Amino acid sequence: MEPARGRLKAKEARATVPLDGPKATEIMSIAHGFFSPLAGFMGSGDVDSVCKDMRLRSGYIWSIPIVFDISEEEIRTRNVKAGDSVLLTYQGQPFAVLELDEIFSYDKAFMAEKVYGTSDTKHPGVKRTLGYKDKFLGGNITLVNPPRINPPFDRYWIPPKVMRQNIAEQGWKRVVAHQTRNVPHTGHEWLMKGAWFASNADAILVSCVVGEKRPGDYIDESIVLTHEALMKAGYFKEGTHLTSILLWDMRYAGPREAVFHAIVRKNLGCTHHMFGRDHAGVGTYYSPYAAHEIFEQIPDLGIGSVLTLEWWYCPVCGEVTYSGLCGHEKQQQAFSGTLIRSIIQDGVKPPRLIFRPEVFDLVMETGEKYGFGSPFVTDNYLAGRNPVITVPPMEV
Numbered sequence: 001m002e003p004a005r006g007r008l009k010a011k012e013a014r015a016t017v018p019l020d021g022p023k024a025t026e027i028m029s030i031a032h033g034f035f036s037p038l039a040g041f042m043g044s045g046d047v048d049s050v051c052k053d054m055r056l057r058s059g060y061i062w063s064i065p066i067v068f069d070i071s072e073e074e075i076r077t078r079n080v081k082a083g084d085s086v087l088l089t090y091q092g093q094p095f096a097v098l099e100l101d102e103i104f105s106y107d108k109a110f111m112a113e114k115v116y117g118t119s120d121t122k123h124p125g126v127k128r129t130l131g132y133k134d135k136f137l138g139g140n141i142t143l144v145n146p147p148r149i150n151p152p153f154d155r156y157w158i159p160p161k162v163m164r165q166n167i168a169e170q171g172w173k174r175v176v177a178h179q180t181r182n183v184p185h186t187g188h189e190w191l192m193k194g195a196w197f198a199s200n201a202d203a204i205l206v207s208c209v210v211g212e213k214r215p216g217d218y219i220d221e222s223i224v225l226t227h228e229a230l231m232k233a234g235y236f237k238e239g240t241h242l243t244s245i246l247l248w249d250m251r252y253a254g255p256r257e258a259v260f261h262a263i264v265r266k267n268l269g270c271t272h273h274m275f276g277r278d279h280a281g282v283g284t285y286y287s288p289y290a291a292h293e294i295f296e297q298i299p300d301l302g303i304g305s306v307l308t309l310e311w312w313y314c315p316v317c318g319e320v321t322y323s324g325l326c327g328h329e330k331q332q333q334a335f336s337g338t339l340i341r342s343i344i345q346d347g348v349k350p351p352r353l354i355f356r357p358e359v360f361d362l363v364m365e366t367g368e369k370y371g372f373g374s375p376f377v378t379d380n381y382l383a384g385r386n387p388v389i390t391v392p393p394m395e396v
Helices: 002-013 022-031 046-051 072-077 108-116 124-130 160-170 186-199 218-232 253-268 290-294 337-346 357-371 380-383
Strands: 015-018 067-072 085-090 091-105 135-143 177-180 204-210 241-248 273-277 304-307 311-314 319-320
Touching: 022 085, 022 091, 022 241, 022 380, 046 108, 046 135, 108 124, 108 204, 108 311, 160 204, 177 186, 177 253, 177 304, 186 204, 186 273, 186 304, 186 319, 204 218, 218 241, 218 357, 253 290, 337 357
Parallel strands: 015 085, 177 204, 177 273, 204 241, 273 304
Antiparallel strands: 067 135, 085 091, 091 135, 311 319
């Protein structure tokens, strides 16, 4: 939106509500088309339909409610009324305008049970949902003051319209998406290469999730930069591999989140999406291949699903191998996340068949540069990291 039009729309708003970080980035994803066909935060009808039937009221497949929660006290003190325009601020600046259609309540326990398949409050998605405030606001949004994407993320922020143009310019007809929130070891590399072969793709789009972090996670900077390093080091030929980011706070909704990921990557122009073991899962809430099973129920999603098993390191073969491909199942070694993390923490460069040396070196470098001495999230990182987005000053 042009600055003058944005200021005018912000000035016309009757109420003002401040945003937290998750809502701000969801507004960016809505405004830039990552969440198409959503044009705003869901009303009660769409929330109910998504929870019960995994579809919007229009019939379009959608698996996770995108909601704006607010307390009754905020509604009262900020004079928020249905039918009004509401100015949404972030970092103390005007950010977006919500055309408020509806203020409603919804059974949060029911929402959690339907979306996550459990009511266990130890599940991070259930905990998040039960922590929503009393009411929800539904209505379309307009981003009136686009934020700046800060380095090193700026060059990986590629909205759907731009991504589709890039794909067309490259002449790619088939693009397979790889969802990730991890630094890549060779198991991840072969997941991507296997999906590339299986889908007969021209290119792999690595879509790194940048969002809320917990202590012990990899820092976002390490994830994004090391994935690009695989291509720069030649493990993927230039012109067949592209790294990008998705601003999203993981819900760990297992199969439902797999569907959501597929929809978002379809919006980016991908023709296929790969799904491996425990995709978007947490703990033991879902079967290992629940994300595979759900796609058998929804054949009309509009993007091909590449369903992969596991890649292992086989010390007998001396190479990475696929499930069922060699006869040394008892000797095969899984790419354990705990093992990989311990290798990084020890600072001893692992064998290149486990971890590419260029990736390992960059993990250590980014930990020093961005992670206050560690490539893993710490309290220092959470308190002092450079924000992913910065909202510029805007007078209303």
